[in-house]
Amino acid sequence: MDYRNITSEEIIKELQELNTRLEERVKERTAQLEEASKELEGFLYSVSHDLRAPLRAIDGFSKYIVEDYGTKLDSEANRLLGLVRYNVQKMDSLILGILSLSRISRRDINSSEIDMTKMVKSILNEIISSEETAKLTLNIGQMPFASADATYLKQVWIILISNAIKFSIAKSNPVITIGGYTEAANNIYYIEDNGVGFNQEYAYKLFGVFKRLHKSEEFEGNGIGLAIVKRIIELHGGKVWANGKEGQGASFFFSLPVT
Secondary structure, three states, X not given: OOHHHOOHHHHHHHHHHHHHHHHHHHHHXXXXXXXXXXXXXXXXXXXXXXXXXXXXXXXHHHHHHHHHHHHHOOHHHHHHHHHHHHHHHHHHXXXXXXXXXXXHOOOXXXXXXXXXXXXXXXXXXXXXXXXXXXXXXXXXXXXXXXXXXXXXXXXXXXXXXXXXXXXXXXXXXXXXXXXXXXXXXXXXXXXXXXXXXXXXXXXXXXXXXXXXXXXXXXOOOOOOHHHHHHHHHHHOOOXXXXXXXXXXXXXXXXXEEOO
């Protein structure tokens, strides 16, 4: 079109038509991406679910051999069977992690007002053993209420608190601090520990699937937990981040929009 010979009204009309076509293309591409995402999640769920059956069979047969024929096997054979069962159970844990991650985006968010301070204290009573309670110093500050899915937020706190305990409990004086505050249009929540920490240079890896900054031989885990935290918080329109220093502890933060 030669724009030198048309009126301003015609230019405006042309721009409106271009904008309409662009919006339609965006909606079309968004729908395609959502459909592809659902298909991928369904595939991951199906594959992960189907993989567990043969793993359970391997574990069951190995257990049967150890219990019924263990006395007829030498120590090396028993050791190898033990390794088989250990690795099968480890793989099953990884698959369960994948299943948990795939379920998150397939469940609707049911938001309600959450007393975060009360929720955290309740979780601490549920998951911390008496031995850990005797050793840990816990500092729980008053936190702003949140508008979010209570089931999802409980999962977030369980993962973050469990990690803080795991990575600090070996210290002679483990300290965990949990709190929150409001900043601009977001509520910020955090958990700090004085445990093993991590190299801040690699902080970007923390929230990826199967990304670990510590060897599995040193600390148990399937490398899924923080990826689940990230997925849940982002579904609520928030963000997650972390600060740490090797040997000096770590701090994890997440934000939720104020509503």
